[in-house]
Amino acid sequence: MVVIRKKLVLESLAAKITYGKINKKNYVVVHETDNERSGADADAHARLQMNGNSRQASWHWQVDDKEAVQSFEHNWACWAAGSDKGNKEGIQVETCVNNDGNYLKAVQNTAELVAKIMKDEGIPISNVVQHNHFSAKNCPSKMRAGKVSWSQFIAMVKTASGAVQQPNPITDNNKYRVLTGTYSTIQAAENVLDVLKQRFGWVAYIEPDGKLWRVKTGTFTGADAAKAGANKIKTAKLAQVTNIVAA
Structure with missing residues (x-):
């Protein structure tokens, strides 16, 4: 089914x-x-x-x-x-x-x-x-x-x-974002951003973190959707570390 x-x-x-x-x-x-x-x-x-x-x-x-x-x-x-x-x-x-x-x-x-x-x-x-x-x-x-x-x-x-x-109804209507770990160059972060936007079709941004860079996604509705997004990033080997934060 x-x-x-x-x-x-x-x-x-x-x-x-x-x-x-x-x-x-x-x-x-x-x-x-x-x-x-x-x-x-x-x-x-x-x-x-x-x-x-x-x-x-x-x-x-x-x-x-x-x-x-x-x-x-x-x-x-x-x-x-x-x-x-x-x-x-x-x-x-x-x-x-x-x-x-x-x-x-x-x-x-x-x-x-x-x-x-x-x-x-x-x-x-x-x-x-x-x-x-x-x-x-x-x-x-x-x-x-x-x-x-x-x-x-x-x-x-x-x-x-x-x-x-039909997909399971969303019971958690809270909004979350996924943050990657940091990258040492903005070019590395831009490479990840390009995949998230062009291949995955997501909204995403680059954020500075001191002298490093990380990528932040747009919002997911519900913790399960955010976890699935984080796993997709890891499976594609775009980041070894991800964090889920409230939007």
Whole structure:
């Protein structure tokens, strides 16, 4: 059962990176992000879209080993499939391949999401296709290389329940920030800041600490979210030490 949540792109931005609300919703098009960098998970890709993707591209869903995040309602015709037909008739689903995630679990979550989309939109299994189907691009590349074969994925979709789980409601509404340990040069801090802002899609700042420098994030709602943020920084090897402080 995949956890799903929405992080929708504002309509004013969506109008600039889609064909508009003209999607016929005849296909589910499966992609992979091809972004293996640590931290390039579903939340990071959703934030990338929400903050204004530097590429002329858009997609409805991103899925990792923990959750599926929706960026566009299905009636938007996103720019992802490489052809007019694929873009204007397809619901685009990106599977994350970040190296700090569990690829097999991400594929399983994608199968659960695809089963739900099929049920919600009345799409037959014969119209669940690869990005390659519309543009001949080698995508989803890991599936096409056999890490999980396409036939195995389709079998997962057929047996998936399509059931979803909403994220646990936030009961701690307090605001927190994550502070890294110190860096000896501002360039080192700027390198970390660039990753947090560009790869993770976070708000973040550099603060002086005497002759040293540290990076401070924007706010997280709830201690659990802040802890997850701190762990993400450590997993990406951006800082050995992190501290969580009240905002």
